[in-house]
Amino acid sequence: MISNDIRVVVAIDFGTTYSGFAFANRLSPDEIETNTRWSGREGLPKTNTALLYDAECDNVLKWGEPALFQEQRRRKNQDAAQKLHIVERFKLHLDHSMEQKPELPPMFDYKKAIIDYLIKMKSVIEETLQRRWPGLSLKQVLFILSVPAEWGPYTRAILRDCAFKAGFIDENTHSNLEFTTEPEAAAIHCLSVCNEHNLKINDTFLVVDCGGGTVDLTVRTLLADNKLREETVRSGGLCGSTFVDEEFLKFLGRKVGVKALGTFKEQAYGDLQKLIHRFFCQHVKLPFTGDEDEFEPIELDLETHCSTLIPHITGEAKDKLEDEDWVIDLEYDDVKKMFEPAIKKIIRLIDAQLNKLPRDKVKAMFLVGGFSESPYLSSRIKDNFKNRVRKIAFPRQPIAAIVKGAVSYGLNMQIIFSRIIPWTFGIEVKSIFDENKDPIRLRTIDNRIWKIDILVHQGESLKLNEERSREYKPLQNNQEAIVFKIFYSKLENPKYPSQNNVEYLGKLRILLPDVHLGRNRPVEFSLKFAKEEIKASARNKITDEVYQTTFKYPFESDF
Ligand SMILES: Nc1ncnc2c1ncn2[C@@H]1O[C@H](COP(=O)(O)OP(=O)(O)OP(=O)(O)O)[C@@H](O)[C@H]1O
Numbered sequence: 280m281i282s283n284d285i286r287v288v289v290a291i292d293f294g295t296t297y298s299g300f301a302f303a304n305r306l307s308p309d310e311i312e313t314n315t316r317w318s319g320r321e322g323l324p325k326t327n328t329a330l331l332y333d334a335e336c337d338n339v340l341k342w343g344e345p346a347l348f349q350e351q352r353r354r355k356n357q358d359a360a361q362k363l364h365i366v367e368r369f370k371l372h373l374d375h376s377m378e379q380k381p382e383l384p385p386m387f388d389y390k391k392a393i394i395d396y397l398i399k400m401k402s403v404i405e406e407t408l409q410r411r412w413p414g415l416s417l418k419q420v421l422f423i424l425s426v427p428a429e430w431g432p433y434t435r436a437i438l439r440d441c442a443f444k445a446g447f448i449d450e451n452t453h454s455n456l457e458f459t460t461e462p463e464a465a466a467i468h469c470l471s472v473c474n475e476h477n478l479k480i481n482d483t484f485l486v487v488d489c490g491g492g493t494v495d496l497t498v499r500t501l502l503a504d505n506k507l508r509e510e511t512v513r514s515g516g517l518c519g520s521t522f523v524d525e526e527f528l529k530f531l532g533r534k535v536g537v538k539a540l541g542t543f544k545e546q547a548y549g550d551l552q553k554l555i556h557r558f559f560c561q562h563v564k565l566p567f568t569g570d571e572d573e574f575e576p577i578e579l580d581l582e583t584h585c586s587t588l589i590p591h592i593t594g595e596a597k598d599k600l601e602d603e604d605w606v607i608d609l610e611y612d613d614v615k616k617m618f619e620p621a622i623k624k625i626i627r628l629i630d631a632q633l634n635k636l637p638r639d640k641v642k643a644m645f646l647v648g649g650f651s652e653s654p655y656l657s658s659r660i661k662d663n664f665k666n667r668v669r670k671i672a673f674p675r676q677p678i679a680a681i682v683k684g685a686v687s688y689g690l691n692m693q694i695i696f697s698r699i700i701p702w703t704f705g706i707e708v709k710s711i712f713d714e715n716k717d718p719i720r721l722r723t724i725d726n727r728i729w730k731i732d733i734l735v736h737q738g739e740s741l742k743l744n745e746e747r748s749r750e751y752k753p754l755q756n757n758q759e760a761i762v763f764k765i766f767y768s769k770l771e772n773p774k775y776p777s778q779n780n781v782e783y784l785g786k787l788r789i790l791l792p793d794v795h796l797g798r799n800r801p802v803e804f805s806l807k808f809a810k811e812e813i814k815a816s817a818r819n820k821i822t823d824e825v826y827q828t829t830f831k832y833p834f835e836s837d838f
């Protein structure tokens with residue numbers, strides 16, 4: 280149950296390439312602080328979403344930026360260092376629709392990386408909170424995790440489980456973790472700049488969060504009291520900045536040979552990372568403006584930037600590069616082409632959102648996320664859309680936008696949306712009949728009894744969209760479906776669906792065709808208490824298949 284004990288809201292932006300957190304005390308909600316102290320680096324709002332594992336991939340040796348750039352100072356350590364594993368971009372494994380997922384070590388479960396990363400993040404969060412508010416317990420913290428808009432509910436279930444295993448929440452503080460979508464958080468952050476851009480009540484704006492992995496879009500209308508209404512179905516795509524890095528690798532593969540690049544990647548992943556981050560991102564991607572006149576060809580000297588790639592290069596590529604002193608030239612067109620696929624997709628996404636609304640309805644477009652800092656991306660977007668959207672703006676601190684917006688979301692949830700629920704809700708379950716406690720007239724022929732398994736008690740405080748869930752299994756080995764019947768009551772502790780003052784709300788059926796698994800087919804049933812309706816869902820925990828339905832509240836005006 281969400282308690283009034285919550286003192287601090289902490290939001291975590293678990294990004295594809297960079298992650299960070301921000302926090303605020305409920306008593307001073309205007310002071311949202313973004314953490315900038317990371318081991319190995321100070322002053323940046325995020326650290327790399329990267330882990331360095333030992334040879335067995337069991338233990339985390341380093342995390343964040345030091346995981347990517349651990350220097351091998353002594354030669355004798357080099358052999359050992361070769362066997363270590365850098366794991367990154369693992370967030371994208373949550374997206375089941377992605378065809379070519381980023382590589383991970385063989386037999387390595389991406390969820391382990393998420394848990395390990397969250398454990399490391401938790402220790403910095405705890406340290407930071409202890410410094411600010413000594414004695415504060417994690418039980419007094421509401422955590423907000425932001426997720427891409429397009430990702431299905433199962434991603435939240437997985438992240439919730441990972442956060443649980445990382446120790447952010449326990450059985451009693453389940454509701455101290457909430458989710459918001461990345462564009463929702465970005466939109467809330469953009470609220471703070473709406474005034475600066477003269478946006479008035481009923482004005483509509485588009486927010487585009489251009490991250491490392493995904494680009495997420497949402498269209499919102501400003502309402503009274505700084506509230507936002509969602510205008511269209513949000514959208515998103517896999518066209519973040521790291522897809523430009525991938526194009527660079529394809530370019531490099533064409534120069535050195537795909538095979539050479541492949542073996543180099545396998546054997547010296549850390550060096551490849553350095554090449555991407557320290558050479559490509561720093562010297563090529565980040566500064567690229569798209570202005571041909573000011574562009575100077577860039578030399579990639581393999582001996583300086585990535586000498587360990589050279590021994591892998593063979594045949595014609597070797598002869599050619601040897602003649603050129605191992606220098607590869609990056610011309611204007613080469614770099615432009617690397618941006619092209621991602622930029623085209625982003626433009627298409629923006630276009631599709633604008634097409635959903637009448638012309639001139641969208642008064643402003645705000646771009647946030649690290650990729651929005653690209654001068655080339657911003658000029659392409661301005662060129663494409665300046666005739667359709669009057670203001671195209673880039674709010675301050677674009678990288679911290681999501682995490683700060685997510686803190687505001689958490690603070691507002693606390694202020695506005697905690698409500699006392701006037702009914703008990705539960706589902707019908709068949710239990711063993713207890714002759715000392717249960718009325719004999721309710722005994723079924725198989726010596727059982729229909730009871731109510733309560734998910735929420737009348738009088739509890741519920742936040743908007745709070746979810747209550749529990750695991751169930753089929754009663755029979757050969758059962759092909761479970762029907763969840765939902766009941767409600769004004770009583771705090773109703774026991775039987777057939778007793779007075781207990782009403783039937785509706786049912787949800789889930790098919791379970793895999794009868795060969797017998798009773799071992801766990802289903803997670805949950806009720807989510809949204810603003811206008813109750814959403815029931817049942818997820819087959821083995822296949823991740825989800826069945827959903829919604830119900831109106833029994834008497835809307837009461838709640
Ligand atoms: N000037 C720039 N030009 C191009 N890309 C940039 C620039 N500055 C930062 N980036 C890229 O932005 C990305 C980081 O942005 P951000 O922190 O918003 O992403 P993320 O949260 O890790 O990803 P996601 O939101 O997709 O999960 C990196 O890939 C980085 O290389």
Ligand SMILES: [Mg+2]
Nearest residue numbers: 294490491681
């Ligand atoms: Mg992001």
